Amino acid sequence: MDQSTLDQEIAVEQRHLDRVYARLAELRQSAVRAERDGYRLARVGNFGALVERDAMVFHAAQRRHLLDAEYEGLVFGRLDLRDGQVLHVGRLGIRDEDASTLVVDWRAPAAAAFYQATPAEPRGVVRRRTIQSSRERVTRIEDDLLDPEAAPPEMPVVGDGALLATLSRTTGRGMRDIVATIQREQDEAIRSPGSGVTIVSGGPGTGKTAVALHRAAYLLYADRSRYAGGGILVVGPSTVFVEYIASVLPSLGENTATLHSLGSLFPGLTATRTDPPEVAAVKGSLRMRRVLERAVRDAVPDSPAELRLLYRGQLLRLTRGELDTIRDRALPRGARRNEVRRAGFDGVLAALWAQARRLGIGGLPEQRAFEDELVDRTDFRDFLKAWWPRLHPRHVLGWFADPQRLGRYAAGVLSGAETRLLGAAFRQSADAGPTVADVALLDELDALLGKPMRPARPKRDPFQLAGGVRELSTFADRQRAARQAARERPEDYRDYAHVVVDESQDVSPMQWRMIGRRGRLASWTVVGDPAQTAWTGDPQELTRARDQALGRRRRHRFTLTTNYRNSAEIFAVAAAEIRRVYPDLALPTAVRSTGVDPVRLRVPAAELAASVVAAATTLLGEVEGTVGVITPVPRRDEVADWLAGLGGDRLQVVTSLEAKGMEYDGVVLVAPGEIRADPGSGVRTLYVALSRATQRLTTVDLTT
Numbered sequence: 001m002d003q004s005t006l007d008q009e010i011a012v013e014q015r016h017l018d019r020v021y022a023r024l025a026e027l028r029q030s031a032v033r034a035e036r037d038g039y040r041l042a043r044v045g046n047f048g049a050l051v052e053r054d055a056m057v058f059h060a061a062q063r064r065h066l067l068d069a070e071y072e073g074l075v076f077g078r079l080d081l082r083d084g085q086v087l088h089v090g091r092l093g094i095r096d097e098d099a100s101t102l103v104v105d106w107r108a109p110a111a112a113a114f115y116q117a118t119p120a121e122p123r124g125v126v127r128r129r130t131i132q133s134s135r136e137r138v139t140r141i142e143d144d145l146l147d148p149e150a151a152p153p154e155m156p157v158v159g160d161g162a163l164l165a166t167l168s169r170t171t172g173r174g175m176r177d178i179v180a181t182i183q184r185e186q187d188e189a190i191r192s193p194g195s196g197v198t199i200v201s202g203g204p205g206t207g208k209t210a211v212a213l214h215r216a217a218y219l220l221y222a223d224r225s226r227y228a229g230g231g232i233l234v235v236g237p238s239t240v241f242v243e244y245i246a247s248v249l250p251s252l253g254e255n256t257a258t259l260h261s262l263g264s265l266f267p268g269l270t271a272t273r274t275d276p277p278e279v280a281a282v283k284g285s286l287r288m289r290r291v292l293e294r295a296v297r298d299a300v301p302d303s304p305a306e307l308r309l310l311y312r313g314q315l316l317r318l319t320r321g322e323l324d325t326i327r328d329r330a331l332p333r334g335a336r337r338n339e340v341r342r343a344g345f346d347g348v349l350a351a352l353w354a355q356a357r358r359l360g361i362g363g364l365p366e367q368r369a370f371e372d373e374l375v376d377r378t379d380f381r382d383f384l385k386a387w388w389p390r391l392h393p394r395h396v397l398g399w400f401a402d403p404q405r406l407g408r409y410a411a412g413v414l415s416g417a418e419t420r421l422l423g424a425a426f427r428q429s430a431d432a433g434p435t436v437a438d439v440a441l442l443d444e445l446d447a448l449l450g451k452p453m454r455p456a457r458p459k460r461d462p463f464q465l466a467g468g469v470r471e472l473s474t475f476a477d478r479q480r481a482a483r484q485a486a487r488e489r490p491e492d493y494r495d496y497a498h499v500v501v502d503e504s505q506d507v508s509p510m511q512w513r514m515i516g517r518r519g520r521l522a523s524w525t526v527v528g529d530p531a532q533t534a535w536t537g538d539p540q541e542l543t544r545a546r547d548q549a550l551g552r553r554r555r556h557r558f559t560l561t562t563n564y565r566n567s568a569e570i571f572a573v574a575a576a577e578i579r580r581v582y583p584d585l586a587l588p589t590a591v592r593s594t595g596v597d598p599v600r601l602r603v604p605a606a607e608l609a610a611s612v613v614a615a616a617t618t619l620l621g622e623v624e625g626t627v628g629v630i631t632p633v634p635r636r637d638e639v640a641d642w643l644a645g646l647g648g649d650r651l652q653v654v655t656s657l658e659a660k661g662m663e664y665d666g667v668v669l670v671a672p673g674e675i676r677a678d679p680g681s682g683v684r685t686l687y688v689a690l691s692r693a694t695q696r697l698t699t700v701d702l703t704t
Contacts, residue, residue, distance in 0.1 A: 005156050006141075013078070013131055014138045016088060020075055020102050021136050023094055075103055077114050078129040082150050089114045107221035115187035122146040127155060183207075189558035190215045194223060194498070196554035200527040203588035204574065204691035205565025208527040209661055211558075212500045213245060215525050216257050219498055230497025230522070231489060232257040235515055237503040238436075239263060239272050240658045258496075262511055263436040265518070266393075266443050267491040273435045274633065274657055277680040279425045281537040282418045283437040284508025286545060289444060294409040295396050296337050296448045299324065301405075303387050309352070309380060311373075314361050316352050323387065326351060336450025337391060344388045349374065390452045393445035397438065400426040440510040447517065494518045503660050504528035506535060509545030516549030524550055531578055531585055532688050534657065536680035563588040563691075565663055569597050570697045574690035577676075581683045598697035605702055609642045612670055615698045619666035620647050623695050628664035629653045630689045632674040639670055656689045667693035673701050 077089035093105035104111045117125040126147045132140040142159035145151060189211050192198045198215065202208050216234060219227045234257055236242045242261045263271035275283060282288070307318040318326075326347035330340050349371045356364055364370065374380045400406045403423050410419040429438060499519035501507060505528040507515070526546075535542060563571055571590040578585060603611045612629065619627045627647060631639045633655045640653040654662065656675050667689075675686045690697070 006158055009141055009156055009158050010138050013075075013129075013141060016102075017075055017131075017133065017136065017138055019096075020088075020090075020094060023096060023102055024074070026097075027094070073133055075133070076131050077106075077111075078127075078131060079114055079117075079125050080127040080129075080155070082124050082126055082147065087111070105221065107218045112187065112191065115190075116184045117146050118184055119144075119146050122150075126150045127157065129158075183562065183564075185558065185560055185562070186211050186214075189560075190218050192556045192558070194219055194226075195523050196556055197524040197526060197550050198556045198558070200525070200558045200560065201529060202527075202560030203529055203531065203563060204688065205563035205571070205590070205663075206560035206588050207564055208529070208560060209245065209502055211560070212502050212525055212527045216498070216500055220256060227497045228256050230495060231493065232498045232500065233496040233518055233522075234259045234500040235265065235502065236261050237506050237660045238658050239270060240652075240654055241503070241661045244662055258493075261436075262507070262514075263439050265514055266439045266446070269434065269439060269442070271434045271436045271439050273432060274655075275425055275435045275437050277534065277536045277678060279421050280435075280437045280508065281535070281680070282414065282422055283425075283435075283441060284510050284535070285537055286509045286513075286541050287413050288441060288510055289513075290413050291409045292396075292441065292444055292448060295399060295405075296391075296445065297328070297331055298399075298405070298409070299327070300387070300389060300391070301399060301402070304383055307348070307352075307383055307387075309374070309383075311352075311356065312361050312363065314356070314359050316355055316359075318348065318351055318355075322351065323348075327388070336448065338452045339450035341388050341390070341452070345384055348384065348387075391449050393442040393449060394434075396445050396449070397426070397434070397441055398430065401430045437508065437510075440508065440514045443514040443517070444510060494520070496522045498523050498525070500525045500527075502527055503532075504546075505530050505533035506660065507546070508535060508537065509541050512542075512545040512549040519549065523553065526550070531582055531587075532660070532684055534660075534681040534685055561588050563590040565694050566590050566691055567592055567594040567596070567695065569594060570693050571691060573598050573697065574687050577683060577690055578687040594695065596696065598699065601698065601700045602703045603700060608671070608700065608702060611700050612639060612668060613642055613646065615668045615700055616643055616646060616651060619668060619696050619698060620650060623665035625650070625665035627651045627666040627668065628659065628662060628692055629668045629670060630656055630659045630692065631670045633657060635670060635674075656685045659689050659692050663692055663694060665694050666696040667698070669697070669699045671702055672699050 074092065075088050075090040079087045079089065081087070087104050087110060088102065089106055089111045090103040091106060092103060093101075093108060094103040096102055106114070113123045113125050114128060117123040117128060126145070128144045128146055130142045131138060132142075143157045145155075145157045151157075186207050189198060189200045192215075200208055200211050213234070216232050220232065234245075236245065236259070239261045242259050242264075246259060261270070263269075274280070304323075305320050307316075307323065309316040327344055330343040330347050331337060335343075352374065353367050353370055356370065365373070400409070400422065406419060406423050406426070410422070414422070425435075429435065434442065494517055496518055499515065499522045501515060501524070504526045566574070568590040571588075575587050578587070599615070601611055601615065616627060616629055627650060629639060629643060629651065631653065636653060636655045643651060643653060652664070669689055672686055672689070675689060676682045678685065690699075
């Protein structure tokens with residue numbers, strides 16, 4: 001293919017792109033006019049005009065935002081079909097003024113062949129073209145000729161493979177946008193049935209995260225009323241990872257999914273601190289539920305040891321034992337402590353009434369009047385609040401810093417060594433704040449404690465106007481109001497229509513319980529790689545907890561076998577590491593070679609800082625995109641200080657655990673021997689760290 005032909009083909013695509021952006025400008029201007037006209041309706045001066053204004057402005061602004069969001073890289077593909085039809089594939093479906101299609105939305109059935117067609121099964125596609133652009137200019141095109149026999153003699157084929165050319169590009173600050181590089185095995189998982197559980201497994205670089213996010217976007221496109229109404233929850237392993245993928249769904253045309261890390265699922269809390277593996281294994285075990293159940297039934301620290309009340313000259317007294325008995329009766333197994341406070345209060349009142357009768361107090365009123373007299377007394381109300389307060393999960397988890405209390409709760413459930421580990425960890429949390437593993441415990445406590453009973457507030461009718469007048473409305477008006485109400489979900493929303501769990505191999509049994517509470521009515525997408533797990537607890541317990549969360553829904557299983565991220569040279573190093581513990585593991589195949597071998601350095605401890613800075617500086621000069629510096633967990637802050645101010649947004653320092661799911665153009669791996677030395681999951685964690693780089697890898701280890 002000579003340069004003139006390449007230039008001619010780029011010019012062809014440029015002319016089409018010019019039409020697309022011209023039409024996009026028209027559509028945007030139309031949305032702006034509709035938004036402006038909506039505001040003018042307010043001048044009418046009646047309530048009906050205001051409601052109509054709000055509806056017009058909302059939908060026009062939403063349309064304008066969508067058009068603006070899809071501006072960059074709007075068209076990325078072209079299909080030349082056997083029947084002579086030409087389809088351009090992009091982030092957004094666009095029609096010309098005469099309703100002819102300019103761009104097919106990538107999620108539409110008509111675009112499926114762009115991802116699924118292969119030379120063995122071309123699905124009616126003669127030529128598939130990948131189009132790269134910068135703003136409104138086509139910069140590069142690459143073709144795959146899938147059906148040579150059907151190709152007209154004059155059909156040019158540009159380049160030697162669109163996929164590998166696209167994968168060689170730099171990643172940028174956020175996750176690489178791979179809408180145009182999804183291959184068939186990925187696309188089959190993306191478009192699997194919306195019901196049941198879709199389970200996607202695969203090694204590093206096989207595109208598991210891309211599949212999970214594209215699947216969320218596809219489901220929203222295929223059945224918006226169901227998935228946008230109920231909502232889609234995407235759960236990732238860390239805050240770093242969630243920030244990393246945060247721009248992906250908007251770039252795919254969707255901004256209605258909810259993203260959470262495992263440390264932010266509990267309302268009002270975002271935990272980033274991690275426990276050592278041996279502590280995380282105890283906190284994540286299902287045995288912790290029995291420990292927590294005992295805690296929520298225990299007396300509150302510093303609660304009144306007895307009740308002494310002077311009534312009509314007589315002393316009424318309830319001892320600690322009597323109060324404990326009342327509490328136990330009000331808390332039968334399965335009852336939620338915050339929800340049965342009234343039963344506990346009633347038990348105290350009943351015991352005092354019985355005692356007053358036994359004492360023969362003169363002029364004793366009927367029981368209801370007696371109770372009303374006591375409830376009116378400030379000292380009695382103060383006692384009740386101190387004896388049975390409304391408890392927040394953080395209150396109860398804080399009790400675990402007390403060795404005596406923790407010892408009682410853990411007796412017969414945890415070993416002595418495990419109890420000591422937990423005690424030290426919870427005492428540290430009292431000062432440093434909760435860890436990621438603590439979040440699942442807080443969520444479990446929330447389920448055990450329940451919510452305090454409060455009077456229900458009547459729901460406001462959005463069509464109720466001033467003076468009690470109801471606005472005349474249509475069925476469409478009320479449907480629109482219902483959809484708007486659905487979008488205004490509470491902070492602790494738990495009725496998602498679909499749940500996506502990424503890096504699922506690291507989700508502990510207690511964390512599966514936490515996620516499961518938010519997916520009781522949902523279908524699921526679960527992606528992960530068992531070889532990358534950092535979980536060191538009981539694998540059978542983990543399986544039971546996961547299966548309980550997923551329920552009896554039908555499973556759809558997919559395995560990804562091609563590593564698109566790493567060069568063959570980089571993945572060979574990672575593969576050699578994981579073979580230490582899994583010699584027969586089926587690993588993905590890295591499909592590209594750069595001819596650049598990873599750099600391995602060994603330096604004395606005194607030279608580690610300077611060597612890491614030099615290695616990071618070198619990589620910043622060798623790659624155009626991001627550089628990740630991956631450290632053992634204890635060294636993270638130390639290494640960040642060494643690199644402060646270097647590389648700006650292009651350089652990120654993360655721990656070996658935070659690196660899960662991430663990718664960088666260049667990676668400096670600090671002290672890999674220290675990561676490997678962890679007796680639990682060290683080799684598996686190192687395998688993950690070694691497989692984060694797309695182009696360059698430098699390891700800086702310590703000499704012994």
